[in-house]
Amino acid sequence: MPAGSDPAPGAACETVGVGSAASSGHPGGGASALSLVGAAFGYDGVTRVERLTLEVPAGTAVALIGPNGSGKSTLLRGILGLAELTAGEVRVLGETPRRARRFVGTLPQADTRDANLPLTLRQVVTMGLYRSRGALRPIGRDGRTAVSGALERVGLAALARRRFGELSGGQQQRGILARALVSDPRLLLLDEPFNGLDRENREALLGLVRGLREEGRTVIVSTHDLEIAQEACTHVLLLSSGHEADQPGHPAAFGPLDEALTLAAVQHAFQDTTVELDHHTVTTTRETE
Numbered sequence: 288m289p290a291g292s293d294p295a296p297g298a299a300c301e302t303v304g305v306g307s308a309a310s311s312g313h314p315g316g317g318a319s320a321l322s323l324v325g326a327a328f329g330y331d332g333v334t335r336v337e338r339l340t341l342e343v344p345a346g347t348a349v350a351l352i353g354p355n356g357s358g359k360s361t362l363l364r365g366i367l368g369l370a371e372l373t374a375g376e377v378r379v380l381g382e383t384p385r386r387a388r389r390f391v392g393t394l395p396q397a398d399t400r401d402a403n404l405p406l407t408l409r410q411v412v413t414m415g416l417y418r419s420r421g422a423l424r425p426i427g428r429d430g431r432t433a434v435s436g437a438l439e440r441v442g443l444a445a446l447a448r449r450r451f452g453e454l455s456g457g458q459q460q461r462g463i464l465a466r467a468l469v470s471d472p473r474l475l476l477l478d479e480p481f482n483g484l485d486r487e488n489r490e491a492l493l494g495l496v497r498g499l500r501e502e503g504r505t506v507i508v509s510t511h512d513l514e515i516a517q518e519a520c521t522h523v524l525l526l527s528s529g530h531e532a533d534q535p536g537h538p539a540a541f542g543p544l545d546e547a548l549t550l551a552a553v554q555h556a557f558q559d560t561t562v563e564l565d566h567h568t569v570t571t572t573r574e575t576e
């Protein structure tokens with residue numbers, strides 16, 4: 288799966304798994320969960336992530352990896368139609384982002400949500416139904432069954448009546464995943480879901496990502512943790528933030544994990560950061576022009 292990208296000027300490393308253009312050139316192919324052609328996203332007319340040309344096949348799990356500010360959250364928001372498309376084309380499940388939204392489940396970054404909402408876990412998960420049904424329509428028996436099933440799936444059925452804010456960070460994270468799952472989404476966008484999790488919650492979440500993919504759903508999960516990519520994902524999209532200050536993020540590599548997650552590509556993406564790959568710590572140094 289090629290990704291449109293040019294190596295940043297002065298970058299010494301090769302970017303393996305990076306091509307020059309999408310093979311089909313046509314967004315919205317039947318087997319594509321996400322199709323980007325020269326896409327760029329940003330805010331108020333300012334591009335924050337660009338040069339995205341790639342096709343994410345349905346039923347894959349993509350690890351979205353890149354340094355702080357490389358545009359991971361912006362890309363996820365763009366897929367939802369919440370960040371501005373400043374160039375190119377985007378198709379989500381063959382539709383525009385807005386039309387596809389009801390088939391997409393999301394887990395936003397933990398620091399963007401209000402854990403003090405006076406709601407029980409069950410009520411938080413029920414909110415996940417509103418996207419597809421609207422908030423005013425009665426939930427009904429099938430809705431209640433879906434909520435119970437989602438809670439069961441993330442292992443929190445016993446805590447359904449507990450106030451959300453009283454749950455541990457890991458339990459809250461699994462609760463939000465249940466909220467994303469309750470509408471039976473075909474595509475899941477998980478923004479840094481592993482941050483701050485203890486080993487038990489991390490393992491539970493890794494198992495869930497693997498299970499979702501095995502069911503034929505597509506998962507895009509942003510993470511700083513390369514081990515997570517290796518343990519749960521089939522594909523990787525590496526974003527680089529480039530050399531210049533304020534340069535938009537852009538892809539350093541995209542493809543199946545074993546082809547695209549190479550040391551060279553990781554070095555390109557994380558230019559002056561210590562990164563880990565295959566349990567080896569690697570320190571890369573920014574090239575100067």
Ligand SMILES: Nc1ncnc2c1ncn2[C@@H]1O[C@H](COP(=O)(O)OP(=O)(O)OP(=O)(O)O)[C@@H](O)[C@H]1O
Binds near residue numbers: 330335357358361
């Ligand atoms: N709502 C917004 N309005 C304007 N600029 C924004 C907004 N959100 C993010 N940005 C800017 O877009 C750029 C990319 O940010 P983004 O949060 O997408 O990066 P990220 O890779 O997800 O970073 P992190 O790993 O720190 O979460 C940054 O320069 C950021 O300041």
